[in-house]
Amino acid sequence: MIVLYVGFMNNIVSSFPSPAMGRPRAFDMETVIARTVPVFREYGYAGASIDRLKTATGLTAGSLYKAFTDKRGVFEAAFTHYVKQRRQDLAARLLKASTGRERIAESLRFYLEAASGFEGRQGCLVLASLIEATTLDGALHERLSDTLATNRAALITMLREGLQDGSIRAELPIEASADLLLSLLQGFRAVGKLHDPGDHDALIGMSLKILD
Amino acid sequence: MIVLYVGFMNNIVSSFPSPAMGRPRAFDMETVIARTVPVFREYGYAGASIDRLKTATGLTAGSLYKAFTDKRGVFEAAFTHYVKQRRQDLAARLLKASTGRERIAESLRFYLEAASGFEGRQGCLVLASLIEATTLDGALHERLSDTLATNRAALITMLREGLQDGSIRAELPIEASADLLLSLLQGFRAVGKLHDPGDHDALIGMSLKILD
DNA sequence: TGACTTAGGAAATGATCGTTCTCTATGTTG
DNA sequence: CAACATAGAGAACGATCATTTCCTAAGTCA
Numbered sequence: 001m002i003v004l005y006v007g008f009m010n011n012i013v014s015s016f017p018s019p020a021m022g023r024p025r026a027f028d029m030e031t032v033i034a035r036t037v038p039v040f041r042e043y044g045y046a047g048a049s050i051d052r053l054k055t056a057t058g059l060t061a062g063s064l065y066k067a068f069t070d071k072r073g074v075f076e077a078a079f080t081h082y083v084k085q086r087r088q089d090l091a092a093r094l095l096k097a098s099t100g101r102e103r104i105a106e107s108l109r110f111y112l113e114a115a116s117g118f119e120g121r122q123g124c125l126v127l128a129s130l131i132e133a134t135t136l137d138g139a140l141h142e143r144l145s146d147t148l149a150t151n152r153a154a155l156i157t158m159l160r161e162g163l164q165d166g167s168i169r170a171e172l173p174i175e176a177s178a179d180l181l182l183s184l185l186q187g188f189r190a191v192g193k194l195h196d197p198g199d200h201d202a203l204i205g206m207s208l209k210i211l212d
Numbered sequence: 213m214i215v216l217y218v219g220f221m222n223n224i225v226s227s228f229p230s231p232a233m234g235r236p237r238a239f240d241m242e243t244v245i246a247r248t249v250p251v252f253r254e255y256g257y258a259g260a261s262i263d264r265l266k267t268a269t270g271l272t273a274g275s276l277y278k279a280f281t282d283k284r285g286v287f288e289a290a291f292t293h294y295v296k297q298r299r300q301d302l303a304a305r306l307l308k309a310s311t312g313r314e315r316i317a318e319s320l321r322f323y324l325e326a327a328s329g330f331e332g333r334q335g336c337l338v339l340a341s342l343i344e345a346t347t348l349d350g351a352l353h354e355r356l357s358d359t360l361a362t363n364r365a366a367l368i369t370m371l372r373e374g375l376q377d378g379s380i381r382a383e384l385p386i387e388a389s390a391d392l393l394l395s396l397l398q399g400f401r402a403v404g405k406l407h408d409p410g411d412h413d414a415l416i417g418m419s420l421k422i423l424d
Numbered sequence: 425t426g427a428c429t430t431a432g433g434a435a436a437t438g439a440t441c442g443t444t445c446t447c448t449a450t451g452t453t454g
Numbered sequence: 455c456a457a458c459a460t461a462g463a464g465a466a467c468g469a470t471c472a473t474t475t476c477c478t479a480a481g482t483c484a
Contacts, residue, residue: 060433127343
């Protein structure tokens with residue numbers, strides 16, 4: 001709301017109502033967003049219909065639109081939630097890794113596990129969005145690009161740590177290694193849509209040879 | 213049409229009309245199928261609407277359905293065409309490679325090039341189908357699984373050739389190596405939806421360290 | 425308490441989805 | 455030439471799509 005001229009201060013204040021006004025939500029936003037995530041993971045953006053989102057969340061179309069403006073808004077919230085959650089989980093896993101090489105190994109394991117079983121069949125929301133990248137609008141396209149860039153940056157950080165702690169040889173081209181690992185991780189999730197990856201330890205061991 | 217009892221031979225023949233009967237098609241099937249491929253590559257199965265397929269092929273909905281029964285039929289033809297074409301192209305490339313290791317290297321290059329530029333942005337039909345795997349019916353799911361299995365088998369063949377010609381060390385676990393390469397190749401296509409891969413030679417060189 | 429503001433729920437909206445139908449055109453076969 | 459069979463074109467079909475609207479419910483605030 002735009003106020004062109006107001007005589008008294010309280011009129012201006014009242015034109016920006018506090019967020020506590022009106023009937024409060026009967027559901028928890030975080031919970032609802034979490035429930036939309038599997039829908040987008042399984043069906044992608046185009047395939048995730050409002051009807052499916054309704055049944056997944058238990059909300060009516062009206063409430064969904066009041067809370068998220070439109071389908072794009074639901075997707076954006078789901079995407080943010082998914083990426084944040086995964087990063088938290090990975091960060092927790094990385095605590096027990098002491099060297100850069102171990103952190104890379106742990107990241108590989110993290111993705112291999114996500115590519116297995118029910119989780120693997122459900123798929124990766126980032127990968128699913130990647131496939132529909134040309135369909136998404138500019139802002140979402142950039143969000144996706146940023147997400148991938150951040151993942152790449154995280155790999156580069158781990159590689160540099162490896163250089164410092166001596167677990168990775170000094171001559172290794174860092175950027176190219178990160179690119180290769182990034183592709184490999186996404187590839188795990190892609191193949192995991194159909195089949196479980198084989199022996200995780202064996203695959204990790206072989207992957208790490210890239211760093212030799 | 214099933215004929216239970218027919219007195220004369222020509223009646224049986226006429227009950228199975230020759231394919232030359234009726235008005236002939238005004239378009240070339242192969243050409244039309246080729247034109248549907250980019251639609252599925254860009255939008256996936258769900259996103260490829262009949263309307264988009266109409267404009268891509270220049271056909272009307274009626275002709276499309278007469279030729280392919282339904283949307284699923286169009287997709288199946290496109291998928292078959294795409295896989296066949298890609299395998300032919302790769303096979304031609306592999307002719308100039310003399311050892312197993314060189315054939316692996318050439319395969320990596322083939323995928324890196326496909327992941328670059330316009331081709332990369334258009335995406336891989338196999339990968340796109342992989343993402344929608346849970347949505348596809350049983351038969352298509354199996355076709356997809358077969359395609360991946362055949363690609364894996366091709367990698368195993370190259371690796372075995374490498375064992376024979378001495379370009380790959382004898383102790384290398386073949387199956388696990390093939391799994392890793394398969395994921396890496398799909399990963400190239402995934403990331404290629406957004407960005408061009410970097411220095412191909414560098415990436416190939418690093419990838420081949422998996423085989424050391 | 426009464427004015428205000430937002431949420432919930434369900435029906436309604438127009439667009440688009442995949443598919444079918446109808447009619448005409450164009451070939452082959454006897 | 456007549457009978458037959460399929461193709462082409464486009465309108466029409468019901469289903470589903472994302473979104474909006476309308477009304478009631480449930481809070482806050484003065």
